[in-house]
Amino acid sequence: MSNDTRNAFSLRNKTVLVTGASSGLGRQIAISCSQRGAQVIITGRDKSRLQETFKQLKGEGHLQILAEQTCAEERAALAQATPALHGVVHCAGKQMLSPIRLLSEALMTQMYAVNFLAPVMLTQQLFQNRKIAPGASIIFMLSTSAHIGTPAVGPYSAMKSALLGIIRCLAMEQGKHRIRVNGISPSAIPTPMWGEDQQSASLQAQRARHPLGLGTPEDVANAAIYLLSDASRWVTGTSLVMDGGAVL
Amino acid sequence: MNDIDPFSLLDKRLLITGASSGIGRQAAISCAAMGAQLVITGRNFERLQETANNLEGEGHVLITADLTQEKEISSLAEQAGQINGILHAAGISKLAPVRMIRKSHLEEMLSHNTCAPILLTKELLAKRKIAKNGSIVFISAIASHVGPLASSAYSASKAALLGATRSLALEVAKQGIRVNCLSPGYVRTPMLDGLVQDGLGTDGNYKLGPLGIGEPEDIAYAAIFFLSDASRWITRNYFIMDGGLTVPMDIYA
Numbered sequence: 398m399s400n401d402t403r404n405a406f407s408l409r410n411k412t413v414l415v416t417g418a419s420s421g422l423g424r425q426i427a428i429s430c431s432q433r434g435a436q437v438i439i440t441g442r443d444k445s446r447l448q449e450t451f452k453q454l455k456g457e458g459h460l461q462i463l464a465e466q467t468c469a470e471e472r473a474a475l476a477q478a479t480p481a482l483h484g485v486v487h488c489a490g491k492q493m494l495s496p497i498r499l500l501s502e503a504l505m506t507q508m509y510a511v512n513f514l515a516p517v518m519l520t521q522q523l524f525q526n527r528k529i530a531p532g533a534s535i536i537f538m539l540s541t542s543a544h545i546g547t548p549a550v551g552p553y554s555a556m557k558s559a560l561l562g563i564i565r566c567l568a569m570e571q572g573k574h575r576i577r578v579n580g581i582s583p584s585a586i587p588t589p590m591w592g593e594d595q596q597s598a599s600l601q602a603q604r605a606r607h608p609l610g611l612g613t614p615e616d617v618a619n620a621a622i623y624l625l626s627d628a629s630r631w632v633t634g635t636s637l638v639m640d641g642g643a644v645l
Numbered sequence: 646m647n648d649i650d651p652f653s654l655l656d657k658r659l660l661i662t663g664a665s666s667g668i669g670r671q672a673a674i675s676c677a678a679m680g681a682q683l684v685i686t687g688r689n690f691e692r693l694q695e696t697a698n699n700l701e702g703e704g705h706v707l708i709t710a711d712l713t714q715e716k717e718i719s720s721l722a723e724q725a726g727q728i729n730g731i732l733h734a735a736g737i738s739k740l741a742p743v744r745m746i747r748k749s750h751l752e753e754m755l756s757h758n759t760c761a762p763i764l765l766t767k768e769l770l771a772k773r774k775i776a777k778n779g780s781i782v783f784i785s786a787i788a789s790h791v792g793p794l795a796s797s798a799y800s801a802s803k804a805a806l807l808g809a810t811r812s813l814a815l816e817v818a819k820q821g822i823r824v825n826c827l828s829p830g831y832v833r834t835p836m837l838d839g840l841v842q843d844g845l846g847t848d849g850n851y852k853l854g855p856l857g858i859g860e861p862e863d864i865a866y867a868a869i870f871f872l873s874d875a876s877r878w879i880t881r882n883y884f885i886m887d888g889g890l891t892v893p894m895d896i897y898a
Contacts, residue, residue: 637884
């Protein structure tokens with residue numbers, strides 16, 4: 398069955414760059430995009446884990462580019478090496494906890510470098526190298542912490558909130574090229590970022606406050622597919638909160 | 646993995662209100678194209694039949710109903726049968742500055758846009774017509790947060806759906822039922838044409854975002870996402886889709 402509606406949700410003939418693709422959400426998003434017909438360019442900094450993701454991609458013509466995204470030279474090289482893109486999903490990120498009273502400048506600087514500076518300046522490089530095609534969709538992986546306050550999550554939360562500002566302004570700048578810029582804000586998804594122990598106290602506490610239970614990387618990947626596909630061509634400047642109805 | 650397309654609506658039976666025109670009509674056509682079996686409802690049988698003529702697939706059901714009448718809501722819920730999801734696309738809009746409005750204007754807006762979808766949902770839940778893991782989708786409007794001129798009653802009637810969505814979602818979460826609300830900006834529909842004739846944007850174009858006016862397909866596609874299993878972890882969401890209209894506005898101020 399081929400029709401306009403089905404085509405709107407397809408990623409065929411689209412090239413999508415996924416950062417942080419060596420694990421967690423980035424890996425699943427890369428895999429799901431390939432299953433939906435996209436050519437996927439994956440990047441990450443761990444060679445063997447990136448290769449592991451690469452092996453799981455469906456179809457042909459995908460590329461893997463090793464890069465340390467916090468390094469300006471490597472971002473520039475990545476932006477040059479990538480082909481023209483119809484989609485970008487910024488998944489690389491790192492969570493570190495610290496109450497503000499105990500916050501060190503080193504930790505805050507690291508949160509800034511990984512979660513904010515890297516995706517923003519990579520986006521800048523991609524535009525500068527004319528790698529973002531008209532009508533493209535750019536997605537920043539946020540977190541519900543971009544919208545809510547949680548003790549000790551300040552440094553991470555602030556950087557995710559900061560990306561909301563970039564999303565809105567970039568959406569206004571690039572609307573004339575029909576380029577769309579959105580965020581996805583998931584709450585707790587058991588991924589390596591949450592530690593290996595699926596039954597840890599922190600994950601159990603998260604389960605308890607989610608009426609629909611915890612989400613899966615596939616859930617987030619499906620949201621990414623909607624926001625990357627032409628089905629969402631009129632959606633820009635927003636962030637899609639996905640949290641199983643979580644209440645505090 | 647992914648043998649089953651998470652965006653497919655095969656094996657889903659969906660109720661769509663307001664299916665005789667605009668967003669509801671397009672949502673019906675698009676959902677059927679994704680494989681859904683539909684129960685479509687509207688006030689006018691001929692126009693509903695016209696929508697039905699455009700639906701892919703077999704076994705769709707047409708039920709005429711005036712959703713401002715409790716009896717008709719109840720009988721619709723009774724006739725609808727078991728459903729996996731509902732899209733509340735029926736709605737109306739009329740412009741009136743507050744100094745000119747009467748109670749009847751307020752009641753008309755609230756009755757069509759707020760009470761009808763909530764009461765229909767209530768009837769479906771009370772009659773256990775919504776299957777486990779079902780999806781309920783309301784259609785609000787970004788007027789809820791923008792408050793355009795001469796739209797107090799309309800904006801209020803749409804804003805009310807936000808609170809209803811969030812509260813209802815908590816009530817039905819144990820059955821795995823999800824409740825979300827789409828909040829579109831200006832979409833090319835007969836309703837918008839009517840508003841333009843009544844003076845909307847007479848001083849030039851009504852304000853549009855960087856991506857311009859939306860098409861009914863855009864809302865239909867979002868509805869497919871929210872009705873399908875692809876969004877199975879999303880509930881209590883107020884999804885703004887407006888081509889960027891509100892991006893430069895401080896709508897939460």
